[in-house]
Amino acid sequence: MVRAARLTAHGLEALRVEDVASPEPGPGEVLVAVETVGVNQLDLNLIAGVGPGAAVRLPRTLGLDPAGTIVAVGDGVDSSRVGERVVVKPNVPCGACSWCARGREADCLAQTVIGGQRDGGAAELVAVPHRNAVDRRDLDAAVASAAVHSVPIVLNALETAGVAAGERVLVTGAGGTLGQAAVQLARHLGAEVVAASRQPLDLGADVTTVRAPSPAELATELARAVPDGVDVALDVSGHAGMLAAGVGALRWGGRAVFCSASVETSLELDARAFYLRRLRLIGVASADHAQVRRGIDLVADGVVRPAIARRYPLDRIADAYREFGEHRTGKVIVDVA
Known part of the structure; x- marks a missing residue:
C-alpha cells in the first residue's frame, strides 16, 4: 500500500x-x-x-x-x-x-x-x-x-513563434511561474522583453515592466511604454482580454501565442487589422519530448531559475x-x- x-x-x-x-x-x-x-x-x-x-x-x-x-x-x-x-x-x-x-x-x-x-x-x-x-x-x-511543465511549454511557445535575437517580446502574466520562465527564456534568446503583470515586478534593468490590472490599462500602458509595438505577444495569464491587448500592440507580421486560456476564455479581435497587418495567432498547450529535455538542460545550466x-x-x-x-x-x- x-x-x-x-x-x-x-x-x-x-x-x-x-x-x-x-x-x-x-x-x-x-x-x-x-x-x-x-x-x-x-x-x-x-x-x-x-x-x-x-x-x-x-x-x-x-x-x-x-x-x-x-x-x-x-x-x-x-x-x-x-x-x-x-x-x-x-x-x-x-x-x-x-x-x-x-x-x-x-x-x-x-x-x-x-x-x-x-x-x-x-x-x-x-x-x-x-x-x-x-x-x-x-x-x-x-x-x-x-x-x-512550465519551462518546456514556454520554450515551445517561443520556438513556434520564431522569436529571434533583437525582436521585442511582450509577456503578459509575467509574475507567475510560466511568465517568469518566459521572461528568462526570451532574454536568453536575445529578445528585448516587455513584462506585464497585475502586480509590481522587479526583473532587472534590461526588462521593461508594465503594471496593468486590466486589459484596458494594459493597452494604455503599452501605447506609452512601447509606442512602436512588439513583434511577439506571449500570454500566460489565461485572461483572453490580456491576450487581445497584446495582439493590439503587435507590429506588422507580429505573432501572438498563448499557453493558457483557463481563466477568461472569450477572445475578441479586430479581424480587419489582423488580416491587413499579417498577424498570426498560435496556441501552445504542452511540449515535445525534445523540448522537455532541452528545458531541463536550460534549468540545470542556470539559464532559467524556477x-x-x-x-x-x-x-x-x-x-x-x-x-x-x-x-x-x-x-x-x-x-x-
Missing part, C-alpha cells in the same frame, strides 16, 4: 490522502518513488470539473509533474534505469499518429495527461511511460517539478490547492516523500 491524494468526486472536499494499492509498472513503464509534485491550474480544473477536467473519470490520483527516483521497470525497459533520478513529463503522446511521427508530440490528438486520464504523482509511487521519465541531471526534486513560492506536506495537499491563488510569485510544491 502507498499513500496517495485521491479525488473521488468534483469539489475540494472530496480530496483525501489515503492508502491505495501500490502501482506496478506495465510494459514500457517505470515505477517512480516520488519526492515532490507541483500544484497546477489543470489540477484545479479537474477538482472543479471544468474545462479539460470535466471529462476525467474519478476517482483519480492527482499530480502532473512528479520528481523522484526510478525503483522498478516494466517489460521492455532497460533495468539500468533503476536508481535514475527523474522528473516526469505530464503529457503522454500516443506515439502512433502523424504528429508523433514528425516529433511534434505536443500536438498529438490522442495525448493523455498524468494526473488526468491516468493516475498521477501525488502519491508515494507512480507508474509512467519510460519516455516520460526524464533524467533531471543534478536538479533538486522540487526545482525539477517546478520546471518540467521560483518556488511555498511547499506543503502531502497531508496538507488540500490546503495547497485552496491557497494556490495566494502564491503568484512562484511554483507551489507538495513534498510527498
